[in-house]
Amino acid sequence: MRTNRIELPPYPSDEDHAPLLVDLALAEVVFARDVADGDLVLGIADLFGRVEYHNDQYTARPQPFDPTCQCGGCNTYDAAEGPFVNLGDDNQWQVCDSMPAEWLVVIVRAAHLA
Numbered sequence: 001m002r003t004n005r006i007e008l009p010p011y012p013s014d015e016d017h018a019p020l021l022v023d024l025a026l027a028e029v030v031f032a033r034d035v036a037d038g039d040l041v042l043g044i045a046d047l048f049g050r051v052e053y054h055n056d057q058y059t060a061r062p063q064p065f066d067p068t069c070q071c072g073g074c075n076t077y078d079a080a081e082g083p084f085v086n087l088g089d090d091n092q093w094q095v096c097d098s099m100p101a102e103w104l105v106v107i108v109r110a111a112h113l114a
């Protein structure tokens with residue numbers, strides 16, 4: 001499900017952020033549980049419309065949330081408070097990008113990527 005209520009702010013062009021490799025006009029905000037394999041993850045958003053872009057974009061490789069994973073991204077969550085999703089660890093942090101399934105994620109769908 002797409003969430004259209006959030007207006008994306010301009011992508012920061014500073015030394016903390018890698019150059020954006022896609023057209024921001026293609027980006028959309030979806031629930032974390034709806035991120036699909038190959039989608040490009042740009043950042044996260046909250047229900048108040050605030051958007052926080054990651055320092056670099058990465059390609060989502062969703063996998064089941066594993067509460068026993070000790071990567072540093074998963075073990076900050078208590079599985080009993082789930083559901084959580086794991087967008088994969090093929091990213092700049094080298095740990096799983098796990099989060100509550102209802103969090104909002106800024107992505108560009110794989111279908112829009114060349």
Ligand SMILES: [Zn+2]
Nearest residue numbers: 069071074096
């Ligand atoms: Zn992990």
